[in-house]
Amino acid sequence: MDTQVGIVGAGPAGLLLAHLLRLQGIESVVLEARSREYVEARVRAGVLEQGTVDLLVEAGVGDRLRREGLVHHGLELRFDGQGHRIDLSDLTGGRAITVYGQQEVVKDLIAARLDAGGELLFEVEDVTLHDLEGEEPAVRFRRDGADHELRCAFVAGCDGFHGVCREAIPAGTLSVFEREYPFAWLGILAEVAPSSEELIYCYHERGFALHSMRSPRLTRLYLQCAPDEEIDAWPDARIWEELRTRLATGGGWTLGEGPIVEKGITPMRSFVVEPLRHGRLFLAGDSAHIVPPTGAKGLNLAVADVRVLSDALGRWFAGGDPSGLDAYSDTCLRRVWRVQHFSWWMTSMLHRFPGDDPFDGRLQRSQLRYVSSSRAAATTLAENYVGLELV
Numbered sequence: 001m002d003t004q005v006g007i008v009g010a011g012p013a014g015l016l017l018a019h020l021l022r023l024q025g026i027e028s029v030v031l032e033a034r035s036r037e038y039v040e041a042r043v044r045a046g047v048l049e050q051g052t053v054d055l056l057v058e059a060g061v062g063d064r065l066r067r068e069g070l071v072h073h074g075l076e077l078r079f080d081g082q083g084h085r086i087d088l089s090d091l092t093g094g095r096a097i098t099v100y101g102q103q104e105v106v107k108d109l110i111a112a113r114l115d116a117g118g119e120l121l122f123e124v125e126d127v128t129l130h131d132l133e134g135e136e137p138a139v140r141f142r143r144d145g146a147d148h149e150l151r152c153a154f155v156a157g158c159d160g161f162h163g164v165c166r167e168a169i170p171a172g173t174l175s176v177f178e179r180e181y182p183f184a185w186l187g188i189l190a191e192v193a194p195s196s197e198e199l200i201y202c203y204h205e206r207g208f209a210l211h212s213m214r215s216p217r218l219t220r221l222y223l224q225c226a227p228d229e230e231i232d233a234w235p236d237a238r239i240w241e242e243l244r245t246r247l248a249t250g251g252g253w254t255l256g257e258g259p260i261v262e263k264g265i266t267p268m269r270s271f272v273v274e275p276l277r278h279g280r281l282f283l284a285g286d287s288a289h290i291v292p293p294t295g296a297k298g299l300n301l302a303v304a305d306v307r308v309l310s311d312a313l314g315r316w317f318a319g320g321d322p323s324g325l326d327a328y329s330d331t332c333l334r335r336v337w338r339v340q341h342f343s344w345w346m347t348s349m350l351h352r353f354p355g356d357d358p359f360d361g362r363l364q365r366s367q368l369r370y371v372s373s374s375r376a377a378a379t380t381l382a383e384n385y386v387g388l389e390l391v
């Protein structure tokens, strides 16, 4: 089997890369460890930056997103029982975010891939990478009990944080930058209309809470919890009680409750490897970097990487110009570190840290009051949240 680009992983990064390459006439094969049903049902991100939406629409995979996505022009910071609206669009010259589930993006990209007759192989096993430093690297894998080898000009490692591509790079080649946070997020998806039209980021003595949504009938809610928390310790009634307590306001607002259809605990981590390239292997998305979800950036960063990578590969295949590929890592890392900082800043402002004393709490409240009352400070949050055009 031969192709121009071997892509490992059919998450947002791998699928979008395959699509953007096809638009330039570049062939690829996408290898995915899980089944189609599994990846299409995996509930994760849901906040798309303006630039992510624009790219999906321009690339012809944004029709349903435009029909069903919920465009938000603001968000709420809630602390001390009071809400403070950040007008994202007013502060950023009209830019906005769109709430549209990651699994919906994945479904749209899979449909586009299969409609175009592109190669997308699910349930592959034992993926290994070879000859990355040569001119014709290979990806070996097993499928339906048989061994296969894919020869290609380049390999894109889009296989997420737990994938094999990053691990295929020889030890000592990559620099690793990492921070673990001493808390996690307990997330639920509930069949109930959202209780607010916009996202609510809530700072509370008992810990952070987030009110979000996936559709007019599905609410997504998160609670800060201990990193080693067991999900079994959180029966539904306890989750709702804790959410009601943290999100409570001085007057009038009530949290709608409904059947919980999904729940899970996500650890919080910041992680970056440098560089994002080794020979003919290019890492993109979560395989190269993880951000804590407070800034809603992981999916958007994966999209930003593959936009740069598809352009660079396009230039190489069009006329052998290596400049885009040579600059890939540095170009992407500038945005990666801006986003790392923003995600860390939002996380630090909104969460309770074990061992925090009243001094820390006063600093956090002061920061929240400043962001909610100063146009300059609010603009910093807004322009990062909707996504910076240039970094």
Ligand SMILES: Cc1cc2nc3c(=O)[nH]c(=O)nc-3n(C[C@H](O)[C@H](O)[C@H](O)COP(=O)(O)OP(=O)(O)OC[C@H]3O[C@@H](n4cnc5c(N)ncnc54)[C@H](O)[C@@H]3O)c2cc1C
Pocket: 008, 009, 010, 011, 012, 013, 014, 031, 032, 033, 034, 039, 043, 044, 045, 046, 047, 102, 124, 127, 158, 159, 160, 161, 162, 163, 164, 187, 266, 284, 285, 286, 287, 293, 295, 296, 297, 298, 299, 300, 301, 302
């Ligand atoms: C609970 C939660 C909430 C989040 N909320 C947000 C948010 O609001 N906004 C945001 O922007 N981001 C958010 N994120 C982050 C976002 O989901 C990720 O950043 C995004 O999925 C990255 O896309 P990716 O394609 O790089 O990786 P992934 O989506 O992880 O895709 C990697 C793919 O590779 C496959 N794979 C793995 N190993 C192999 C292998 N050996 N062989 C073949 N295939 C393999 C996997 O099955 C997977 O399909 C959230 C994440 C979580 C967990």
